[in-house]
Amino acid sequence: TANATDLGEKAAAFAAEITTLQAALATRDTEIEQLGAASPAQACQDQTDAALADGAVSFANGTPVLDDAAGATLDAIAAIALACADQGLTLEIEGHTDGSGGEATNLLLSNGRAKAVETYLTNSGVPANAIRSVGFGGNYPIADADPAQNQRIVFDWE
Structure with a gap:
């Protein structure tokens, strides 16, 4: 016991x-x-993600021309970017396409779309040195079942 x-x-x-x-x-x-x-970068990312949840950044089919509907979302992101740039952060804008078309064409399209977003934001007053844009073409798909989801703009705060 x-x-x-x-x-x-x-x-x-x-x-x-x-x-x-x-x-x-x-x-x-x-x-x-x-x-x-x-973290300031995480706070900016959270705000940007919330703005994207309310709208999308879309383009005319097969072109780097922003749709009119993208304006409201990009205006919200521009306001966030202005405040975040004051904290010394940089916004990377990533352009992605689906896998259709040639690799060179997709790289040009994704880069053109990322650059169109960058231009919109700088025209909205965001300092050019606080933005970096890059196109990845169809190299990083996120959806096999729905290739349209691969056509996207990704915002990443650093």
């Missing part, structure tokens, strides 16, 4: 230690989330 009592006490001690460690892990996870949320 002494052995059983000793094992019971050890089990209770381990249970208490597990509870303490779980609380410490929860505190650490909260601190990590707060550090990430406190």
